[in-house]
Amino acid sequence: MAVETGRRTPTQKLAEPDLGTELIPKERYLSPEFMELEWGRLWTRVWNLVGPVSDLQDVGDYFVFEIGPESIIVIRSETDRVRAFYNACQHRGRRLREAGSGHASELQCPYHLWTYGLDGRVTWAPDADDFPQGDPIGSKCLAELRCETWNGWVFVNMDPGAGTLRDFLGPLPEHLDPYDFEAQYHLVEDISMLWDCNWKVGVDAFNEVYHVQGIHPELLSFTDDVDCPVDILGHHSRFLFRVGYPSPRWTDELARREGYRDRHQVTAMMRVIMEGAGLDADAFDGRLDDVRPALFKAKREHGRRNGLSYDALTDEQLTDDFHYFIFPNITLNISADHFWFFRHRPHPTDPERMFWEYQTYVRLPAGVDPPPRPDRIDCVFGDGTEQKLHLALQQDAAAAPPVQAGMRSRGYEGLYLAHQERRIRHFHRVLDEYLSGG
Numbered sequence: 001m002a003v004e005t006g007r008r009t010p011t012q013k014l015a016e017p018d019l020g021t022e023l024i025p026k027e028r029y030l031s032p033e034f035m036e037l038e039w040g041r042l043w044t045r046v047w048n049l050v051g052p053v054s055d056l057q058d059v060g061d062y063f064v065f066e067i068g069p070e071s072i073i074v075i076r077s078e079t080d081r082v083r084a085f086y087n088a089c090q091h092r093g094r095r096l097r098e099a100g101s102g103h104a105s106e107l108q109c110p111y112h113l114w115t116y117g118l119d120g121r122v123t124w125a126p127d128a129d130d131f132p133q134g135d136p137i138g139s140k141c142l143a144e145l146r147c148e149t150w151n152g153w154v155f156v157n158m159d160p161g162a163g164t165l166r167d168f169l170g171p172l173p174e175h176l177d178p179y180d181f182e183a184q185y186h187l188v189e190d191i192s193m194l195w196d197c198n199w200k201v202g203v204d205a206f207n208e209v210y211h212v213q214g215i216h217p218e219l220l221s222f223t224d225d226v227d228c229p230v231d232i233l234g235h236h237s238r239f240l241f242r243v244g245y246p247s248p249r250w251t252d253e254l255a256r257r258e259g260y261r262d263r264h265q266v267t268a269m270m271r272v273i274m275e276g277a278g279l280d281a282d283a284f285d286g287r288l289d290d291v292r293p294a295l296f297k298a299k300r301e302h303g304r305r306n307g308l309s310y311d312a313l314t315d316e317q318l319t320d321d322f323h324y325f326i327f328p329n330i331t332l333n334i335s336a337d338h339f340w341f342f343r344h345r346p347h348p349t350d351p352e353r354m355f356w357e358y359q360t361y362v363r364l365p366a367g368v369d370p371p372p373r374p375d376r377i378d379c380v381f382g383d384g385t386e387q388k389l390h391l392a393l394q395q396d397a398a399a400a401p402p403v404q405a406g407m408r409s410r411g412y413e414g415l416y417l418a419h420q421e422r423r424i425r426h427f428h429r430v431l432d433e434y435l436s437g438g
């Protein structure tokens with residue numbers, strides 16, 4: 001699916017649907033039966049974002065995507081075509097490839113050596129004429145799934161009757177095409193971390209900023225967690241999180257406690273942002289509230305000087321976190337110079353565990369060669385790898401297991417959500433539509 005550049009990401013606030021007020025029952029985070037239901041009605045029917053197109057640059061490049069009991073090989077079969085196959089040999093069912101990525105001119109099964117072309121057809125098998133039901137060469141194929149690409153991402157769908165990816169994405173291309181992720185951003189970090197919580201605890205954690213004052217108080221002097229407009233975009237959603245502007249919760253009292261004169265004094269954290277944008281913090285004589293407009297200007301100049309193309313982006317996109325959620329499990333924190341990609345992947349057998357997958361992509365100046373693709377790090381939260389993460393993400397990761405643990409209590413029934421947490425409510429509503437077969 002082609003990306004349409006030359007447009008601007010819409011920023012106008014949209015009218016919102018009535019999402020109701022019911023408690024979200026906790027069983028969906030705990031029960032193996034609910035996990036089964038999700039497998040049968042969600043994961044096997046929805047468009048799953050399986051990985052970046054940049055991992056499939058040459059014909060024969062592939063990676064294995066695992067979800068639930070399934071393992072899927074995603075491979076560039078032709079210069080202009082990416083295909084997805086269930087990772088199961090058509091002879092006796094052996095997995096053809098282990099998890100990971102690689103390059104192959106053909107896919108040979110390690111068991112009895114059946115060999116498949118990149119189009120999935122059997123091209124060779126030992127003693128092929130020994131099959132009374134018919135020679136498998138040319139007649140047997142790997143089972144193929146629907147596979148489409150958009151804006152640097154590969155999506156697959158296990159449901160042959162599903163609508164198109166474009167229908168599924170709804171308004172997202174209008175919003176995200178201007179970033180032109182595939183051309184403009186490059187992968188520099190890739191971590192998969194086991195968390196002790198249901199995958200929806202991961203989704204929920206990143207769909208609201210109500211928790212900023214609780215677990216990220218150090219953000220309050222330079223982010224606005226109160227005036228944070230939410231938009232519902234079909235099955236998906238976003239909020240616009242102002243960066244370079246203080247929260248109304250950043251009060252004189254709080255500022256003084258942190259050693260500042262009052263809430264208007266430019267803070268050390270804000271100075272870091274200013275300097276990153278090429279703004280001389282020492283020469284700046286405005287108040288904290290004045291920084292953001294100055295950042296807009298400085299950032300454009302900084303981009304021009306450093307060969308960074310911001311032409312397709314609005315001023316707000318230069319500083320703020322344009323925060324999108326792609327149903328059912330992708331979170332994007334997008335800024336002009338980099339974006340964070342999170343995927344909240346369910347554990348194959350345990351509803352109380354998940355894989356939180358984290359990638360960072362950076363925008364490079366024109367003419368600069370992208371760095372080599374980083375190796376993927378597979379780890380468990382608490383093994384020390386989390387210290388590579390931004391402090392706020394360490395805090396988010398540490399907050400997730402206690403949420404899961406509390407939900408197990410007989411004294412807890414379900415999520416009692418604030419209006420500002422309505423992206424969570426919307427996510428569960430769309431999930432319920434899938435689960436009810438709608």
Ligand code: FES
Pocket residue numbers: 089090091092093094109110111112113114
């Ligand atoms: S299971 Fe693959 S060749 Fe036998």
Ligand SMILES: [Fe+2]
Pocket residue numbers: 205211216392396
């Ligand atoms: Fe957070």
